[in-house]
Amino acid sequence: MKRGVWFGLSIMVLIVLATVVLLPPPAQMSGGHIGLLMLSLVVVAIMLGFPTAFTLMGMGMIFAWLAYRSQNPDLAVQQTLDLMVQRTYGVMANDVLISIPLFVFMGYLVERANLIEKLFKSLHLAMARVPGSLAVATLVTCAIFATATGIVGAVVTLMGLLALPAMLRAGYDVKLAAGVITAGGCLGILIPPSVMLIVYGATAGVSVVQLYAGAFFPGIMLACLYIAYVMIVAKLKPGLAPPLPMAERVVPLPPLAQSLDGGHGRNALLGLVGALKGRDRAGTRSVLGQLAIALLPTLAFAAVMSLTWHLATKPVIEESTAGLVEMGTDLNAAADEPKDAGGVQEPSSDLQEPPGTDKAAAGDLQEPPGTVKEVVPAAPELKAAVPAVPAAPVADAERRAMPLWLWIMLGVSGAALLAFYAILNFSRLEIFKMLLASFFPLVVLIIAVLGTIVFGLATPTEAAAIGSLGGFVLAAAYLLAARPREYVRGVLKQWATPWALFGVTVVWFVLHKLEVVTPEVPQWLGTLSMAAIAVWCVMAVFQARLGQTLKESVFLTAKTSAMVCWLFVGSSIFSAAFALLGGQQLIEQWVLSMDLTPIQFMILSQAIIFLLGWPLEWTEIIVIFMPIFIPLLPHFNIDPLFFGLLVALNLQTAFLSPPVAMAAFYLKGVSPPHVTLNQIFLGMLPFMGIQIIAIVLLYMFPQIGLWLPQTLYK
Amino acid sequence: MKKTLLFIDKLSTWVGQAFAWAIVALTLLISYEVFSRYVLSDPHSWTFDVMIMLYGTLFMMAGAYTLAKNGHVRGDVLYGFFPPRVQAGLDLTLYLVFFVPGVIALAYAGYAFALDSWRIMEHSSTTADGPPLYPFKTIIPLAGALIFLQGLVEIARCVICLKLGNWPSREADVEEVDVDKLKQMVHVKDEDIAALDKLVVAQEQAGGKA
Numbered sequence: 012m013k014r015g016v017w018f019g020l021s022i023m024v025l026i027v028l029a030t031v032v033l034l035p036p037p038a039q040m041s042g043g044h045i046g047l048l049m050l051s052l053v054v055v056a057i058m059l060g061f062p063t064a065f066t067l068m069g070m071g072m073i074f075a076w077l078a079y080r081s082q083n084p085d086l087a088v089q090q091t092l093d094l095m096v097q098r099t100y101g102v103m104a105n106d107v108l109i110s111i112p113l114f115v116f117m118g119y120l121v122e123r124a125n126l127i128e129k130l131f132k133s134l135h136l137a138m139a140r141v142p143g144s145l146a147v148a149t150l151v152t153c154a155i156f157a158t159a160t161g162i163v164g165a166v167v168t169l170m171g172l173l174a175l176p177a178m179l180r181a182g183y184d185v186k187l188a189a190g191v192i193t194a195g196g197c198l199g200i201l202i203p204p205s206v207m208l209i210v211y212g213a214t215a216g217v218s219v220v221q222l223y224a225g226a227f228f229p230g231i232m233l234a235c236l237y238i239a240y241v242m243i244v245a246k247l248k249p250g251l252a253p254p255l256p257m258a259e260r261v262v263p264l265p266p267l268a269q270s271l272d273g274g275h276g277r278n279a280l281l282g283l284v285g286a287l288k289g290r291d292r293a294g295t296r297s298v299l300g301q302l303a304i305a306l307l308p309t310l311a312f313a314a315v316m317s318l319t320w321h322l323a324t325k326p327v328i329e330e331s332t333a334g335l336v337e338m339g340t341d342l343n344a345a346a347d348e349p350k351d352a353g354g355v356q357e358p359s360s361d362l363q364e365p366p367g368t369d370k371a372a373a374g375d376l377q378e379p380p381g382t383v384k385e386v387v388p389a390a391p392e393l394k395a396a397v398p399a400v401p402a403a404p405v406a407d408a409e410r411r412a413m414p415l416w417l418w419i420m421l422g423v424s425g426a427a428l429l430a431f432y433a434i435l436n437f438s439r440l441e442i443f444k445m446l447l448a449s450f451f452p453l454v455v456l457i458i459a460v461l462g463t464i465v466f467g468l469a470t471p472t473e474a475a476a477i478g479s480l481g482g483f484v485l486a487a488a489y490l491l492a493a494r495p496r497e498y499v500r501g502v503l504k505q506w507a508t509p510w511a512l513f514g515v516t517v518v519w520f521v522l523h524k525l526e527v528v529t530p531e532v533p534q535w536l537g538t539l540s541m542a543a544i545a546v547w548c549v550m551a552v553f554q555a556r557l558g559q560t561l562k563e564s565v566f567l568t569a570k571t572s573a574m575v576c577w578l579f580v581g582s583s584i585f586s587a588a589f590a591l592l593g594g595q596q597l598i599e600q601w602v603l604s605m606d607l608t609p610i611q612f613m614i615l616s617q618a619i620i621f622l623l624g625w626p627l628e629w630t631e632i633i634v635i636f637m638p639i640f641i642p643l644l645p646h647f648n649i650d651p652l653f654f655g656l657l658v659a660l661n662l663q664t665a666f667l668s669p670p671v672a673m674a675a676f677y678l679k680g681v682s683p684p685h686v687t688l689n690q691i692f693l694g695m696l697p698f699m700g701i702q703i704i705a706i707v708l709l710y711m712f713p714q715i716g717l718w719l720p721q722t723l724y725k
Numbered sequence: 726m727k728k729t730l731l732f733i734d735k736l737s738t739w740v741g742q743a744f745a746w747a748i749v750a751l752t753l754l755i756s757y758e759v760f761s762r763y764v765l766s767d768p769h770s771w772t773f774d775v776m777i778m779l780y781g782t783l784f785m786m787a788g789a790y791t792l793a794k795n796g797h798v799r800g801d802v803l804y805g806f807f808p809p810r811v812q813a814g815l816d817l818t819l820y821l822v823f824f825v826p827g828v829i830a831l832a833y834a835g836y837a838f839a840l841d842s843w844r845i846m847e848h849s850s851t852t853a854d855g856p857p858l859y860p861f862k863t864i865i866p867l868a869g870a871l872i873f874l875q876g877l878v879e880i881a882r883c884v885i886c887l888k889l890g891n892w893p894s895r896e897a898d899v900e901e902v903d904v905d906k907l908k909q910m911v912h913v914k915d916e917d918i919a920a921l922d923k924l925v926v927a928q929e930q931a932g933g934k935a
Contacts, residue, residue, distance in 0.1 A: 019803035057799075059800070059819065060807075062792070062797035062824075063797070063799060068831070069822065072827050091830070092833065095831055096837075100862070106777060108780070112751070112780060113755070125910050125911075128910075128911045164902040169907055176921050180924065473759045476751065476755030517764075531766065534765060537765045541761075562899075563899040565749060567899055567901055569745030569790065570790065570796040573785075573791040578798060627800060628798060680904055681904060681907075683919070683925050684922055685929065
């Protein structure tokens with residue numbers, strides 16, 4: 012405690028001393044020097060603990076007035092007022108920042124869905140054989156949960172309650188356990204969709220989409236480095252992270268599985284198929300249910316592979332007049348084709364598709380009769396999304412040969428599938444079911460949100476809104492699952508109809524977009540399913556008792572958004588004043604006069620940001636200091652996108668650097684009294700080292716971050 | 726006096742919480758628009774402006790609520806270590822130096838800004854027939870006034886703290902990291918943590934011997 016005070020005070024004294032030494036005496040001060048004075052004053056003022064948004068606003072106002080007064084004293088007050096209100100309005104109408112409340116809302120909903128306990132349990136059972144399994148499971152849980160929620164404090168606290176006891180009981184070293192939890196909890200601010208990248212994007216004028224695409228692999232890399240470190244430690248020093256005792260690995264089996272298993276780890280698939288015979292109806296039904304779950308991966312595999320095949324071998328459409336003449340022959344050729352591509356699971360369904368994308372000619376003929384009626388009137392009024400509707404497209408309706416990568420993909424995933432079934436015994440099936448109930452929904456949510464953004468299917472704002480809705484659905488499902496069984500069953504029956512309707516629409520839409528199904532989703536079906544989901548939302552609030560959760564999430568979202576966005580209001584007034592005073596120019600001159608190489612500049616800037624991470628929070632660093640750094644980047648030919656990725660990695664360390672690391676205090680708050688802050692800090696050190704390694708790696712191989720955005724957006 | 730302060734506190738909270746529900750409207754509006762645009766091929770041009778307005782209104786009107794719940798980010802390096810009287814003294818000074826002039830200026834400038842907009846009945850120019858902007862711009866002076874009032878309450882809190890030597894309590898509200906609630910959520914009891922302590926002590930002793 013005393014140390015913290017001395018630490019903070021000495022930083023403040025240092026800043027004040029540096030200002031006094033470096034700045035010329037007041038008589039010779041230019042506007043730029045006043046700007047620098049303002050910058051050092053604001054750091055001191057922030058450290059005094061006053062709400063930063065208003066420190067920035069007040070200081071920005073005073074200095075903007077000074078700047079204007081030096082130009083024209085009569086207009087100064089009016090100009091200052093105009094500046095303030097214009098800047099505020101700019102933040103209010105900012106179309107980048109708008110996704111912050113939406114992502115925050117999604118995070119709170121997912122957090123309150125209360126699936127972290129299941130997630131951790133299923134992951135640590137699934138990884139029982141991996142060295143340091145509990146620590147690895149903790150890291151993976153943290154990475155996924157923190158990515159979906161983005162709330163460092165809550166993730167660290169929850170994992171401190173769940174994983175720390177589990178690890179301590181298994182004989183893990185306190186320091187290692189603490190380090191894993193704190194480092195893992197902070198992953199959420201780097202791995203997209205993270206609020207930090209939105210704030211950086213809004214400040215630096217870099218596209219959030221590109222930042223998300225760029226931060227994806229560095230985030231995964233950091234998580235993998237953590238996991239690798241833990242596994243190596245567990246291998247080299249088993250005393251620090253002993254393997255799980257056998258008793259902890261046993262998965263309790265439900266009665267049906269127990270009777271089928273017979274106690275010697277039979278293959279689940281064979282066991283289930285064998286059990287289909289000679290049972291009463293209820294027995295058969297429950298066996299069939301288990302079988303259906305066990306076959307889910309096969310279904311997913313078949314669906315993905317056949318869609319990929321469809322897209323990869325889709326005929327190339329060329330503008331050619333000969334197409335009309337040769338149409339008949341091509342149709343025959345197309346019908347023959349699927350036989351050649353025999354490796355695919357469902358060739359029969361492909362036979363029904365029209366060759367090419369010709370809607371008017373072939374589509375109506377081959378569609379099932381029921382849908383034709385709706386399609387015909389709908390087609391003219393909806394402008395078709397597929398541009399190739401007019402006569403020409405069927406020129407080359409022959410399917411292309413299957414590319415090599417598809418064969419490889421088919422082979423590899425097929426082998427993986429076989430291996431999965433070969434080792435699938437009943438306890439693994441239980442683990443698989445647990446994963447299905449906790450791990451997959453979250454991963455699907457993250458991938459859906461991130462995928463649509465990165466592949467340009469939706470803007471971050473749109474994806475964030477859909478993500479929030481997804482969070483709502485998750486919360487509804489998990490809160491419902493906590494209610495009595497009979498009640499759940501009754502409610503699920505009511506939920507089935509709207510979701511079936513909605514599912515049909517979405518599947519239809521996706522298939523239409525992938526050009527498997529030609530007609531668009533009929534208007535009436537779309538409207539109906541939308542209404543059904545709206546009704547469901549209202550129903551769910553009452554049936555799953557979501558009211559309290561929703562209310563809390565809404566209020567928390569308001570507070571967090573207000574915190575970030577008011578900070579933006581303050582900082583945009585402040586940085587305007589800084590620019591007006593000419594502080595920016597002075598810094599530019601100064602940096603350029605040092606004649607740095609890009610590498611030196613990069614190291615210098617990252618070191619400054621790292622040092623700032625001690626006294627300040629990441630929000631403050633980004634909104635106050637990025638406007639100063641970003642204009643310098645062109646001089647050194649540095650991509651602001653790349654710089655942003657480095658900054659994001661760098662600011663991770665700010666969460667872990669003692670003595671002000673937030674994560675450590677959250678963990679301390681829920682750990683046993685004898686776990687000291689010092690132990691937690693010591694545990695975090697290796698992970699800080701890994702972060703620095705990650706920064707160096709990213710700097711040496713920029714392609715880790717830049718490959719995805721460059722591939723996607725060129 | 727005390728009644729007035731409490732009333733302002735409640736008012737900020739109430740207004741902030743009422744406008745907080747804009748996030749639900751925002752989520753539903755965008756989801757609706759996404760569905761309508763992509764699945765039904767029926768985009769609406771007005772949604773962009775309405776989205777922006779919902780977001781701007783949400784965070785501006787929640788500013789005073791956040792202040793009332795001490796939710797605005799503050800540098801915690803030193804502040805947390807100070808005794809309450811020092812904290813209150815610093816806060817009081819900085820409220821008077823930065824907050825009061827800044828927020829009054831913002832509210833006043835916002836008033837003129839909104840007045841201009843009302844005078845010409847300004848509409849958004851994002852699309853040809855954009856929705857009216859003047860109610861949205863009115864949010865600035867409103868939010869400014871509300872946050873100023875809440876600031877007065879905070880100043881009063883500082884004065885009380887300077888007199889009594891400890892901070893007057895705030896009304897409880899949902900917190901981001903509510904340890905008790907999280908414990909309940911994952912079924913962990915304090916006894917469990919206490920029992921765990923023995924393991925830590927045992928490890929320390931083993932480590933000390935080795």
